[in-house]
Amino acid sequence: MEYPTAHFIFIAYNTNFHMNINFKVKKALVRVDFNVPLDKQYKITDDTRIREALPTIRHILDQGGSCILMSHLGRPLEKRNADGSINREKFTLKHLVAHLRRKLKTKVHFADDCIGKQAVKKAAALLPGEVLLLENTRFYPEEEQGDVVFAEKLAKLGDIYVNDAFGTAHRAHASTTVVAQFFDKNHKCFGMLMDREIANANKVMKNPAKPVTCVVGGAKVSDKMLLLERFLDFADNIIVGGAMAYTFMLAKKGTVGNSLVEADRVSTAKEFLKKAKAANVKVLLPNDSICAERFAADADTQVCLSNQIPDGCMGLDIGPSAARTYARTIRQSQTIIWNGPMGVFEMPAFAEGTKIVAKAVAAATRKGAFSMVGGGDSVAAVNQLKLAKKVSFVSTGGGAMLEYLEGKELPGIHAINS
Numbered sequence: 001m002e003y004p005t006a007h008f009i010f011i012a013y014n015t016n017f018h019m020n021i022n023f024k025v026k027k028a029l030v031r032v033d034f035n036v037p038l039d040k041q042y043k044i045t046d047d048t049r050i051r052e053a054l055p056t057i058r059h060i061l062d063q064g065g066s067c068i069l070m071s072h073l074g075r076p077l078e079k080r081n082a083d084g085s086i087n088r089e090k091f092t093l094k095h096l097v098a099h100l101r102r103k104l105k106t107k108v109h110f111a112d113d114c115i116g117k118q119a120v121k122k123a124a125a126l127l128p129g130e131v132l133l134l135e136n137t138r139f140y141p142e143e144e145q146g147d148v149v150f151a152e153k154l155a156k157l158g159d160i161y162v163n164d165a166f167g168t169a170h171r172a173h174a175s176t177t178v179v180a181q182f183f184d185k186n187h188k189c190f191g192m193l194m195d196r197e198i199a200n201a202n203k204v205m206k207n208p209a210k211p212v213t214c215v216v217g218g219a220k221v222s223d224k225m226l227l228l229e230r231f232l233d234f235a236d237n238i239i240v241g242g243a244m245a246y247t248f249m250l251a252k253k254g255t256v257g258n259s260l261v262e263a264d265r266v267s268t269a270k271e272f273l274k275k276a277k278a279a280n281v282k283v284l285l286p287n288d289s290i291c292a293e294r295f296a297a298d299a300d301t302q303v304c305l306s307n308q309i310p311d312g313c314m315g316l317d318i319g320p321s322a323a324r325t326y327a328r329t330i331r332q333s334q335t336i337i338w339n340g341p342m343g344v345f346e347m348p349a350f351a352e353g354t355k356i357v358a359k360a361v362a363a364a365t366r367k368g369a370f371s372m373v374g375g376g377d378s379v380a381a382v383n384q385l386k387l388a389k390k391v392s393f394v395s396t397g398g399g400a401m402l403e404y405l406e407g408k409e410l411p412g413i414h415a416i417n418s
């Protein structure tokens, strides 16, 4: 089956489907994202992903239904034992059972194969209010291959399919997408976490309060070009930071010393600036940068004009003047979307630009703006600065959110809606 990946289309999905389904005495097959980090003793070190799935599970159990939970954990097929066998001890979801029992205060059974006789038997015996956790779906290559036969075996375990794993919604895997074709429209829905992610992304893309400012940073122009182009459709301001700013500097005939650039993207950057001008979207580039001769936390730093970085020096953060300008624009905005840090925020010497931007986003939110932080490193930055609660929404979606904002139709979402 082919899944559409057309760019630059916006589809306003009807969310809150879960409210229309009655789970009483039904067995809900729920795809969750329990890909949590574990320490060497297999203790959970951060249970955020489990906690985020709890409202959906509780909703189903409270209605008198039961839950059959399926998830992946890590990459067991890639990280095999030396003899080539799967490291079941490391990647088993059994490590999560005790924690789930404590959180849900109900019976949580475990099937040590996600398909097969034992899973079928345990699913059939499941009583209302109880939970069955299936073993790691990625123990089977068929999961990531999106195998239809494997998906059908999973589908047979439940009456209703619920997808609450937004972080994997951009993958056409068996348990995230293909399985949905075995349920009709009245027997499949998004979970609450997925609903929230979609609703918030839609909120910023569809009739957002103006002015809209999109802040894009990070390492590579190539990773973010689709996102930048998409932002031209609805942004008033696009703020560019991170290493990608230096490819734009080259496009404007600046010199950037040893800064990280993508020489093969200079013409794309030039094109983008032209398109932005035609669309009347203001693109803000950093007029100054914090530079160093070494990519190191203890390197000596100096402030340079971003288009005149001397040979041997590299820009590793936006400079103080750029940070001030960016913060002012952000504070004057009503809608803010942020993806990617302004510099090498992992090193304190180059974290100031990201910090100032994060604080401005929090300040704008306090004054009533809607702010969304999405995609990998900017989420890490907001968490590191303890500002996650001071923005309107922090997406857990990573790559999925990036693709959704780019305007792609995610296979996991399409599968529920078709």
Ligand code: AMP
Pocket (backbone or CB within 6 Å): 217, 218, 219, 220, 223, 241, 242, 243, 244, 260, 315, 316, 317, 339, 340, 341, 342, 343, 344, 345, 346, 376, 377, 378
């Ligand atoms: P991304 O995953 O594309 O959002 O990129 C995030 C990474 O970009 C982070 O690890 C940052 O350290 C890195 N980064 C941001 N600004 C720069 C820069 N000026 N030079 C090199 N790396 C940078």
